[in-house]
Amino acid sequence: MSNLERIAKLSGFSKATVSRVLNHSPHVSQETRATILQIMKELDYVPNRNAISLSTGQTLQIGMITSSINEIMLPFLNGFVEVAEQHGFQTIIYTTNDDTSKERQAFEDLRQKRVDALVIISCVTSAKEVESYCKYGPIVSWQRMDNPAIGSVAMDQFKGYTLALDHLIPKGHTRIANALGRTYSINTRSRQQAYEQAMQKYNLPVLRQFYYPSTYTILDGERVMRAMLQQSEALPSAILCSNDHVAAGVLCEARRQHLRVPGDLAIVGFDDTELSHTLGITTIRNPIAAQAQNAFHLLSGPLRGIDMPQAELCFELIERTTT
Amino acid sequence: MSNLERIAKLSGFSKATVSRVLNHSPHVSQETRATILQIMKELDYVPNRNAISLSTGQTLQIGMITSSINEIMLPFLNGFVEVAEQHGFQTIIYTTNDDTSKERQAFEDLRQKRVDALVIISCVTSAKEVESYCKYGPIVSWQRMDNPAIGSVAMDQFKGYTLALDHLIPKGHTRIANALGRTYSINTRSRQQAYEQAMQKYNLPVLRQFYYPSTYTILDGERVMRAMLQQSEALPSAILCSNDHVAAGVLCEARRQHLRVPGDLAIVGFDDTELSHTLGITTIRNPIAAQAQNAFHLLSGPLRGIDMPQAELCFELIERTTT
Numbered sequence A, B: 001m002s003n004l005e006r007i008a009k010l011s012g013f014s015k016a017t018v019s020r021v022l023n024h025s026p027h028v029s030q031e032t033r034a035t036i037l038q039i040m041k042e043l044d045y046v047p048n049r050n051a052i053s054l055s056t057g058q059t060l061q062i063g064m065i066t067s068s069i070n071e072i073m074l075p076f077l078n079g080f081v082e083v084a085e086q087h088g089f090q091t092i093i094y095t096t097n098d099d100t101s102k103e104r105q106a107f108e109d110l111r112q113k114r115v116d117a118l119v120i121i122s123c124v125t126s127a128k129e130v131e132s133y134c135k136y137g138p139i140v141s142w143q144r145m146d147n148p149a150i151g152s153v154a155m156d157q158f159k160g161y162t163l164a165l166d167h168l169i170p171k172g173h174t175r176i177a178n179a180l181g182r183t184y185s186i187n188t189r190s191r192q193q194a195y196e197q198a199m200q201k202y203n204l205p206v207l208r209q210f211y212y213p214s215t216y217t218i219l220d221g222e223r224v225m226r227a228m229l230q231q232s233e234a235l236p237s238a239i240l241c242s243n244d245h246v247a248a249g250v251l252c253e254a255r256r257q258h259l260r261v262p263g264d265l266a267i268v269g270f271d272d273t274e275l276s277h278t279l280g281i282t283t284i285r286n287p288i289a290a291q292a293q294n295a296f297h298l299l300s301g302p303l304r305g306i307d308m309p310q311a312e313l314c315f316e317l318i319e320r321t322t323t
Helices: A004-011 A015-020 A029-043 A050-056 A074-086 A102-109 A128-130 A157-171 A186-201 A218-230 A245-255 A272-279 A288-303 B003-013 B013-023 B030-042 B047-057 B074-086 B102-113 B127-132 B158-169 B187-201 B217-230 B243-255 B274-279 B288-304
Strands: A059-065 A090-095 A117-120 A138-143 A176-179 A238-240 A266-268 A283-285 A316-318 B062-065 B089-096 B117-120 B139-141 B176-179 B238-240 B266-268 B281-283 B316-318
Touching: A004 A015, A004 A059, A004 A283, A059 A074, A059 A102, A074 A090, A074 A288, A074 B089, A090 A102, A090 B074, A102 A117, A117 A272, A117 A288, A138 A288, A138 B281, A157 A186, A157 A266, A157 A283, A157 A316, A176 A186, A176 A218, A218 A245, A218 B274, A245 A266, A245 A272, A245 B274, A266 B316, A272 B217, A272 B243, A288 B030, B003 B013, B013 B030, B013 B127, B062 B074, B062 B102, B074 B102, B074 B288, B089 B102, B102 B117, B117 B288, B158 B238, B158 B266, B158 B281, B158 B316, B176 B187, B176 B217, B217 B243, B243 B266, B243 B274
Parallel strands: A059 A090, A059 A117, A117 A138, A176 A238, A238 A266, B062 B089, B062 B117, B117 B139, B176 B238, B238 B266
Antiparallel strands: A283 A316, B281 B316
C-alpha cells in the first residue's frame, strides 16, 4: 500500500483529497485538511516533493534576488521565507553582487521553471528587461521598479523621509545632512527629493556637500561622522540616515568625538530596529515584515489560485532621545 | 548552431572543453577557462542549468538547515552563499524553527537528489539520524554534532569562553553571570563547562542562579540586565554574553539603570561584530566567515573531486572599554 493509500484509508477521504492537501490546494476544507495532516503526522509521513512537482508542474521553490544578505533586509527575507514555508514553498536566494549576468541566471531559472516565482529584494537589471520575464511566472519586487507589470510591495520612501523632515524642521533644524543608500535606486532618489522639496518649501539651504551616498553599515556611519567633521564648513545640526545601523555608527562616533546628541547634532535613523530602540535613536518605523507578507500574498493568486489581501502599510515616526 | 558549438568555434576549443567549463570541472586550465568565460560574456550567454544537471547528475544546489535566520549567523550564511556561488552552486535555505519534521524535509531532499549536499547551521535532529543520510550526499555542520560521519567546521566554544574567563578573573572578578544560547546545544554546554571548570579551578562560586538561557537578541540582553537587578542577591561583577547583540542590550540597559561599566559591571560579548566595535564592547573574535569557507571546502571533495584546504582557525580576545 502506498503512503497516499494508507493516509486515504485511515482518514476516510479519497486519494484525490489527500493529494490536494499534499499539494496545498485551496479546495479542501480546513477541517478535512486538519484531519489529514494529523494522520500524516501520526504516520511520520514526509511528502515526496518531486512527486508533487510532477502533478502540479510546480517546483514549490521561489527565488529571491538580492545584491547581498544584510541586516536591513533580514526582516523582509525572514518574513518571506516564513510565510512561503507555511504555504509549502521553499525559498532559494540568489546573491548577485549587483551583477546583471548573475541576476539573469535567476530570471532564466524562472523561464526554465526551476523556480515558480521570483521576489526582487534588489536588482540592477532594467525594469523593462525584468518585465520581459513576467510571462514565465509571477515576479514581485520589494525594491521600487515603477513598472505596472511587476508586482510591487515597495513603499513610497518620500513619505517616510518627509515624516523625519517634518519632525526636524519645526525643532529649528535648518542645516540637515543625509546619509543615503544605493545611489541609483528609486528609493534613494525619493528620499533626496523629499529632502530637497522640504528645504525649498521652508526656504532652507540644500546641503549637497553633506550628501553621503552608499552608506549601509555601522562602520559607514562612523565614517560619515568623521567626514562631516572634516568638512571646511560648520557641522550640520541634524543628519538623516539611510538606516538604523548607519545612525548607530554616527551616534557612537559623535560621542567619541565629544559631541552632544541632539544638542550639537540630531540623528534620525530608519526602520525602527532593536538597535535604534536600545540606543534611543529617533527613527522611522518601516513595516518590513508586513511587506514580505504582502509579497507572498501577491504571488498566491498566480501560484495557488487564491486571492490573499494586501495589508495597507504606512511609515511612522518614533521619537526617542537623539532629536 | 547551438550556443555550445558557437562558443567552441569562437574559442577554438572543443565542445567537451566548453562543457567542462560550464560544469565547473576542475580539469581545465585557468587560462582556457578565462578565454571561454570571456567569450560567453561577449555572447551574453547564460548557461542552461537544467542541461548541466542532466550531464553531471547534480542539481548544483546546496541546502542549508537553520532554525531561523538571524544576525549572528549572517556572516556564516553570507560567507557560504558567496563561496558556493563562486563555484557555481546555489544555496537553498531551509528554516525549520527547530521542528524535526521540517528538518527531515531537507534530509529527504538530499536523499531524493533535490540538493547535492547539506550544511547544518542548527538542527535538533539527532546526530545518529543525520548520519543515516550521509550515504545520500555530503553533510557538513557548523553546529557541533560530535559525530565523525558528519563533516564539521565547528570550533570548540570551550576555548573561546575560557579566553574571556582568563581575562576577567585576573582582573579580580569573582562573581560572574552568564547569558547563554540554545539550552541543549553542545556549544552552550561547552561554554557552561568552561565557566564551571574555571570557577572551580580558582575556587570561586558557580552562580547558577545567574544563568540566563535562550538569550539571542538585543532585547534579550536588556531583559537579562533587568533580571539581574531584580535578583535578591548582589549584582555579579561581570557577565559573559552569548553574543555581541546580547552584550549590547546588557550595556545599554545598564547605562539606563545608571550602572557604571565596567566599574559596577564588566561585560564581554562574543563574535566581534561591528556592533561590539562601535559600542566599545570587549568580545571574543569568532572567525565565522572563515568557517563558512571551510564548510564549502569540506564539500568540494565529494561534490567536485577537488581537495580544498581547511584553514586553521582560533578565537581571540578583543579588549575594549567594557572590561
